[in-house]
Amino acid sequence: MNLQQAAWRARTLPPVEKLAGGLVSVPVPIPNNPLRYTLCYLVPGDDGLVVVDPGWESDTGWQALTAGLAEAGATAADVTGVVLTHVHPDHHGLTARLRDASGAWVAMHPAEHATMLRDRDTEPSAALAGWMRQLHVPAEEIDGLIGKFGAAVDLHFAPLADADVMLDDGDLVPLAGRRLRAVWTPGHTPGHLCLLEPDAQVLLTGDHVLPRISPNIGLQLSGEDPLGLYLESLEKVAAYDEYEALPGHEYRFRGIAARAAELDTHHRERCREILETVERLGPATIWQVASQLTWSRPWDQIGPMLVGAVAETAAHVELLIRTGTLTRDGDRLRAGALAGGR
Numbered sequence: 001m002n003l004q005q006a007a008w009r010a011r012t013l014p015p016v017e018k019l020a021g022g023l024v025s026v027p028v029p030i031p032n033n034p035l036r037y038t039l040c041y042l043v044p045g046d047d048g049l050v051v052v053d054p055g056w057e058s059d060t061g062w063q064a065l066t067a068g069l070a071e072a073g074a075t076a077a078d079v080t081g082v083v084l085t086h087v088h089p090d091h092h093g094l095t096a097r098l099r100d101a102s103g104a105w106v107a108m109h110p111a112e113h114a115t116m117l118r119d120r121d122t123e124p125s126a127a128l129a130g131w132m133r134q135l136h137v138p139a140e141e142i143d144g145l146i147g148k149f150g151a152a153v154d155l156h157f158a159p160l161a162d163a164d165v166m167l168d169d170g171d172l173v174p175l176a177g178r179r180l181r182a183v184w185t186p187g188h189t190p191g192h193l194c195l196l197e198p199d200a201q202v203l204l205t206g207d208h209v210l211p212r213i214s215p216n217i218g219l220q221l222s223g224e225d226p227l228g229l230y231l232e233s234l235e236k237v238a239a240y241d242e243y244e245a246l247p248g249h250e251y252r253f254r255g256i257a258a259r260a261a262e263l264d265t266h267h268r269e270r271c272r273e274i275l276e277t278v279e280r281l282g283p284a285t286i287w288q289v290a291s292q293l294t295w296s297r298p299w300d301q302i303g304p305m306l307v308g309a310v311a312e313t314a315a316h317v318e319l320l321i322r323t324g325t326l327t328r329d330g331d332r333l334r335a336g337a338l339a340g341g342r
Helices: 003-010 059-071 095-102 110-119 124-134 139-156 226-238 256-281 286-291 303-322
Strands: 024-029 037-045 048-052 079-083 105-108 181-184 193-197 202-206 244-247 326-329 332-335
Touching: 024 059, 037 059, 037 244, 079 095, 105 110, 124 139, 124 303, 139 303, 181 226, 226 256, 226 303, 256 286, 256 303, 256 326, 256 332, 286 303, 303 326
Parallel strands: 048 079, 079 105, 202 244
Antiparallel strands: 024 037, 037 048, 181 193, 193 202, 326 332
């Protein structure tokens, strides 16, 4: 058991830790969140260092990040670049503060940048409410969620630091003395990146592959197939089984291929559960189906994560519709022509 795993089990913050190839992991706290912290990574090069996923914006988080830099023998002034695996606020929140302190460039995948631009002109809580209406979430549920959590959504999902550098699949991060390569792994978000460091034999997996929990795969726009893309991306990272996985949460681990297979199985079992639920209920909305599925806590105790539950249900439904297993009739789902032959 490594130090990060021991700390996770003890429900304590793991230490700043020097890893293979001179990389350094820095836990950045996420206040009042069951994920507890984001694992930020410092990647030193010949003329400075790159920070991967600075973490959640808070004074406590900033203190943790700067203390981690100090333990690595650096300051914010030594940071030449910031690379985002994706732009969720628990990864991207501190980027603007770090950029302002260092003058660093900011890099992400083009699809992630497009998502930021798409959402920039709409108040986050209003965009969330509109998205839930498209999925036929009952109006009273939308009003309750936005009334209770809308201010926090607007605060933490407000426009974040823009990108200066685009990293497409296979591109090298501009850091002298390193072969840090972008691996595009869409699914959790459209432009999610893993980062491969072959000399250190590590793969920074962001939220794509975590050791213990399944990352949320949610439908953001109609016409998307995030779950199909995610399953394909799992196959891609399974090829790096000899590498140590450095995830964005929990703890580092080995056995990427086995973990990818577990996640694939989980999502295919979830698809079967959704199909069985539709067959049992008859024509049903996504909300009705989601409320009948197995979650980590009772449906009436999920709270703000109802949004993630509905999004994840919708992503699985989209894949089932694409395979002909389910059909959509207005706001209702029906078992498709292929359902009986599964």
